[in-house]
Amino acid sequence: MKKFSAFVTLCGVAVSGLALAAEKLESGLPVGETVPAFNVRDITGPAKGETLCYRCRYGAKPVVTVFTREMNDTVTDLIKKIDAKVGANKDKKMSAFVVVLTDDPDTVEPKLEKLAKDEKIENTPLTIVEGVTGPPEYKLSKDAEVTVMMWVESEVKVNQSFAKGKLDKKAIDALVAETRKILN
16 A cells, blocks of 8 residues: 555656646757857847847857747846846846837837837847747747847857746746856
């Protein structure tokens, strides 16, 4: 009977582990992978109005990229904190950019301009990629509302993704803390 009871307990632990693993949303490039080039339309950055590759422009610098399908208060909080972190780490050449994935860029563009102005986002360009799937090489999950990747020397060091409504203050604080992995 003890063996059976131990077996049932072990099965319960295994099922719990699988449930936790199933909750982890995979989106974007895995840690250790090289970051490929892709173009965005810059809405608020130094190349406003241009289509360019910020991945290329930033080169080997430490970079935070936020891919999002929606601009809401929580995503705005994340962007503001990343923007402040970039400003505080100019000496380390830290950079960031936000990529809004949208099928309606003409509607999103004025909202991003207003957001940057109202929230004083000065160090982090807000950009658009037309289409909700994003750059194909980045393997962004359709279930991820937000995917945050951090890299240095074009190698992914951090990748976190969040389903709709799962990005919260605790997660934002953890993401900001993770920038230490790219600030050597």
